[in-house]
Amino acid sequence: MAEPFLGSTGILIVMFGGLTLFMMTGLPIAFVLGGLSLIIAVTLWNPQSVILLVLQIFDTMKSEALLGIPLYILMAALLSRSGVIEKLYRAMELWFGRLRGGLAVGTVVICVIMAAMTGVVGAAVTAMGMLALPEMLRRRYSPELATGTICAAGTLGILIPPSVLTIVYAVTAQVSIGKMLIAGIVPGIMLATLFIGYILVLSWLRPEVAPLADDFEPAPLGARLAALGALILPSLIIVLILGSIFLGVATPTEAAAVGVLGAMAAALIEGRLTRETLASSAFDTVKATAMILWITIGAKAYVAIFTGLGGADALLGFIKGLDVAPMLILAVMMLILIFLGTVLDEIGIILLTVPVFLPIVKFLGFDEIWFGVLYAITIQMGYISPPFGYTLFYMKGTLPPGMSMGVVYRGITPFMLLQGVGLLLAMAFPALMTVLPALMVK
Numbered sequence: 001m002a003e004p005f006l007g008s009t010g011i012l013i014v015m016f017g018g019l020t021l022f023m024m025t026g027l028p029i030a031f032v033l034g035g036l037s038l039i040i041a042v043t044l045w046n047p048q049s050v051i052l053l054v055l056q057i058f059d060t061m062k063s064e065a066l067l068g069i070p071l072y073i074l075m076a077a078l079l080s081r082s083g084v085i086e087k088l089y090r091a092m093e094l095w096f097g098r099l100r101g102g103l104a105v106g107t108v109v110i111c112v113i114m115a116a117m118t119g120v121v122g123a124a125v126t127a128m129g130m131l132a133l134p135e136m137l138r139r140r141y142s143p144e145l146a147t148g149t150i151c152a153a154g155t156l157g158i159l160i161p162p163s164v165l166t167i168v169y170a171v172t173a174q175v176s177i178g179k180m181l182i183a184g185i186v187p188g189i190m191l192a193t194l195f196i197g198y199i200l201v202l203s204w205l206r207p208e209v210a211p212l213a214d215d216f217e218p219a220p221l222g223a224r225l226a227a228l229g230a231l232i233l234p235s236l237i238i239v240l241i242l243g244s245i246f247l248g249v250a251t252p253t254e255a256a257a258v259g260v261l262g263a264m265a266a267a268l269i270e271g272r273l274t275r276e277t278l279a280s281s282a283f284d285t286v287k288a289t290a291m292i293l294w295i296t297i298g299a300k301a302y303v304a305i306f307t308g309l310g311g312a313d314a315l316l317g318f319i320k321g322l323d324v325a326p327m328l329i330l331a332v333m334m335l336i337l338i339f340l341g342t343v344l345d346e347i348g349i350i351l352l353t354v355p356v357f358l359p360i361v362k363f364l365g366f367d368e369i370w371f372g373v374l375y376a377i378t379i380q381m382g383y384i385s386p387p388f389g390y391t392l393f394y395m396k397g398t399l400p401p402g403m404s405m406g407v408v409y410r411g412i413t414p415f416m417l418l419q420g421v422g423l424l425l426a427m428a429f430p431a432l433m434t435v436l437p438a439l440m441v442k
Contacts, residue, residue, distance in 0.1 A: 015040065015306055029348045030291075033298030037305045045309060052308060056300040060293065064253070066171060070289040071256035072162050077281035078263035079117055079237075080127065083270040087230035088113060089131045094224045101203030101210040103139060104149045105196050107132045111153035112192050113231075115160035116238045117259075125154030125391055129398025142209035143403060145202065148411030151391045152195055152419070155383050158346060159376045160188035162241055162259065165346045167252065168292070169372045172354040176369075177252045178245045179437035183369050184376060185242075186432045191377075191422045198418055233269065237262040246440055292347050299351030307355070326364040327427070333357055334378045334423065341382010341389070349379055370426075373433040377426055381419045384412050 018040070022032040034053075041049045060066070079085070088110050096102030096109075107128055114124045128150045136146040158165050161181035170177040203210040241259045244250035250258065267273040322329065340349045354375075361371045383391045386409040395408050426432060 014044065015302075015309075019302075028294075030294035030298040033295070033302040033348075033352070037298070037301040040309070041305050045305070049305070049308060052304045053301045056304050057297050060296050060300055063171065066167075066293075066296070068162075068167050068177070068253040068256040069164055069292060070285050071253065071260055072164055072167070073288045074281060074285040075256065075259040075263045076117075077284045078260070078267055078277070081277045081281060082263065082267035082272055084117075084230070084233055084266050085110070085114065085127050086131065087270075088234065091224075091227035091230040093135070094227045098212070100207065100212055101145075101199045103132065103136050103141065104145060104199045104203075104210060107136075107149050108153040108192055108195050108199070111150075111156055112160065112188070113234050113238075115157035115163075115188065116242070117234055124157055125150060125394040126398060128154060129395055133398060134400070137400070140211050142411075143407045144411035145199070145209050146411070147395055147399075147408045148413075148415050149195065149199065151384050151389075151395050151408065151412050152415035153192065154394070155380045155391050156188055156192060158380045158383065159184045159191070159373070161185065161245075162252070162256065163376070164292070165350065165376060165379065166372070168296075168347055169350050169354060169375060172350055173358055173368055173372060175372065176437075178248075179369055179440060180372050181252060182242070182246055182436045182440060183373050183433045185436055187373055187377065187422065187426050190425065190432065191380075191419065194418045194422055195415060198414065233262075233266045237266070246436070248440065295348050296351055299348060302352065303355040326366070329360065329364060330366065330374075330427070333360070334374060334427075337375060337378035338381045338385065341379045341385065346379045346383070349382075350375065367430060367434060369437055370430045370433045374423065374426055377419065377423045381416060381423065384416050384419065386412065386416075 015036075018036050019032065022036060037053060038050065041047075041053065089106075092106035092110055093103070096106035099105065110132075111124050111128060114127070132150060133146055137143065157163060161184050163181065163184060166180045166184060167177055170180040199210070237259060240262055241255045244255045244258065245252055264273060267277060337349065337353065340353070358368065358371075361368060383389050386392065389412075392405065392408050392412065396405060399405075399408070
């Protein structure tokens, strides 16, 4: 094939500038990536280079590692319709209702459980927006605290396994999917702990943001113990999925299939395994999977052309020529990811940036599993960053009449700062991410 007539610097400018320009038009990211790749390949390189795009599409279509994605999405869709989440919320009310800030604390706990069952951000934020937000507002909780808690805790599904984002990162970075999934457990719990600590301290310092109801009567111990039965099905599903991966009994894809069976069993036990439930869950799965695969194809095509034109080598050469500390370069990459999280979906960010960033990470000597978890945390920050974070708009759909997005922006700001603290802790203590993967049974 003919060499490109633009220099390496020109390639970087054209490809990143073109990507930014087309994204500002509001076109779907999959079409932007695929269309831009085709245009650049034909005009700046050689029409014969289009064969690279075909090969990337074929490579995506035959990837067995991606099979876990539709299974986890189907599991999440079934669980969201099974009634399990409603039971969990009722149990949370009984146990945490008397604690100052207890409803917000319980919301974080439920979001952790949902993350470990589904790994889908939209499901947690939407469900808690419909269940927890009206109850917290009825108890005169600060609207900022209520919305901020739901938005922040709902994004834990990006990090806590089984996370679809983690699978996409592992496939793109060509690292162990199982190790990547398990690596997210400790930092996910760490972030949830930071959120709960903030809620408790704020509620103690400013009782008016989370008042105790004057007419509240604690439920009898028997009723509270009976409510714990709502934890049985979620716990079994979590143990089946994460336990089988950690012990090496099943691959992540096989564990996903087991999770689907568990979700179907949960719906059956609750009397909600109907033809309508199966049909709507399957339809949601097809829509979400198709979106992910189209983005995957477009991103792979873009990266193939970017690499083929020498853009990746030019960027790596530039990094090698810098006389700065490796952690400073890492910090710059994290800032880029946080910004991208406000304008792109998480799948697009990973597919677009991992092939560019990973050679830099290897050159700097950083662990790829650790870097993958940092990736997830930064994308979480982007998801809750005002004014364009995706989670904020999930929340918007559940706001009561008269409540503006300004409330959501003010509520999420402290949690975004807590995410920053969590990111710094994860950067400072890599063992938080690597200790559990090192203990996995191979």
